[in-house]
Amino acid sequence: MKIPNPILSLFILLNPSLVLANIETCSDSVCQGGEPVIRFPFRIEGNLAEPCGYPGFIVSCNQNAQTLLNLPNWGPLKIQTINYAAQQLWVNDPDNCLPKRLLSLNLSTSPFRAVYHQQFTFFNCSVNLANLVRRYRPIGCLSDSPKYAVFATPSTTVVGHLSSVCDFVATVKVPVQSPFYDQVTSSELGEDLRLSWDSPACGRCESHGGRCGFKSDETFELDCYGFPSKGISRGARYAIAICIGVPAMLCSFGVLSCICSWLKMRNHDGPWTHETVADFEALVGSRPTSSVSGLDRPTIESYPKIVIGENRLLPKKGEKMCSICLSEYMPKETVKSIPECGHCFHAQCIDEWLPLNASCPICRTSPRKFPQPRARSST
Structure with a gap:
């Protein structure tokens, strides 16, 4: 499934009128006020065309306007809540x-x-x-x-x-x-x-503020469309943070380079020139000679996951907001903690952070990697 890149995400965010045709035809549905919102992969039977729902995800509204999920060999169950980003739902007996x-x-x-x-x-x-x-x-x-x-x-x-x-x-x-x-x-x-x-895998699209759906009526291949017109989604905030942070870091390195060059020229003829430049570089830190690679996928997948309860309590007291996307934690969201320091983040956020940065976003602790298997020599 294709996820829009940050530049495209910001462009669509600033132009809310850019909504694709199949999203307009597959609009949100409800059985009545207060019932769960139904959208792809779910579809209310008889309300929308077949491409608006995935096979096995057809729901219905009973005479009491309850939203029912009819499971084979088990009969109808009342849908209480749907978390599209976590790909989970809560059901009970009608x-x-x-x-x-x-x-x-x-x-x-x-x-x-x-x-x-x-x-x-x-x-x-x-x-x-x-x-x-x-x-x-x-x-x-x-x-x-x-x-x-x-x-x-x-x-x-x-x-x-x-x-x-x-x-x-x-x-x-x-x-x-x-x-x-x-x-x-x-x-x-x-x-x-x-x-x-597990399938269709639309959780990542939903967590970035997008809408999942079929690419066309002739295939089950999925695509991620559009972004909400109100507010800024978690994915958009993450993209903005990267777009602002990277140029700022590069600018800082440029300023430090200019200062070092100026000091060298100013003190070129002095007997203490090398000490001054060395002391300054020791103060501000040497420029990195190599980039720090992120963590491998098995290591990231091994980190413990926690589903937030109604009280929104986490193992680390005082943590109310994901420091990556700057969104407050909500009940029934899935968070993941880094074992070495115990700091928690949205599972989707830290899964995107660690492959690029091998350190905790809060305390900069470097998590341990799984040992890599040795390559066997061919004979």
Whole structure:
């Protein structure tokens, strides 16, 4: 997929009328106010032409104007939120009984997968209900309180206890919100399921403020179009920072060179000429003789990722803004930290920074590279 270069990005940013035809025809859609915005790769069935959506990403609006995603072998799910840049969505059961749907969970024939999952074991209990209900929390929509109660738990301790007094139902892998999700007692499993998709790969385009779509009606090849007319996108800010920073750095080197040349000419006949120039160069720093190469892709991919929660807290206290794109962190965004210093940045920003600069943008710590394999000599 093609990403516009910084100059083209700034040109389109200053000319918001330059919107391509296929973006105009594939406009944003919603089932009703307050529902998630639907755009490529998703498409509301019947609203737009087929080229406006990717296969497997067709949604519909039910009689209550809820936005539904119909998954093969699993039926419709209500879409709660879509993060196009992170390529993730949160879904739940439109009939408010998600645990019942989980018992028949099957994502194998859909384009979606679990970001994180955790194993839950279901039990049906019909004896000692009063004691069990006081100790554990039953699943309301699956339980008939006078006769039986259904429990689900990820805890091996609770599984050991319930297996001795209840009937085993099933063990399923549930797409949970976070890998740190831990629960000792049983659960109603009512939280939204967090799913992700790998193809089409439009996350980078969206994170730069662009819009993803097909190049033409005859091919599935993707392209990145246009930029929003309001405000400056994260990618545009990053491009502006580079366009301003590089000329400023070159200008600084030019000024230092002029000063050094002036000092040499002024003190050419003095006995202390070489000491003055040497001292000045030691003060301002010698000019770099070679460029510092960035990090290799395996090293960058090995850095830990963190999904920001609603409280927007990060391991480094006080970090509220990505120092590369100058955007505040928002809930459900993915950030990546540098292990050597612990500083965090948007995953897309640091992935573009480190291949060009082998140091932390904040403290200039140089991360360690993966050892490169030795080349074998041919015989």
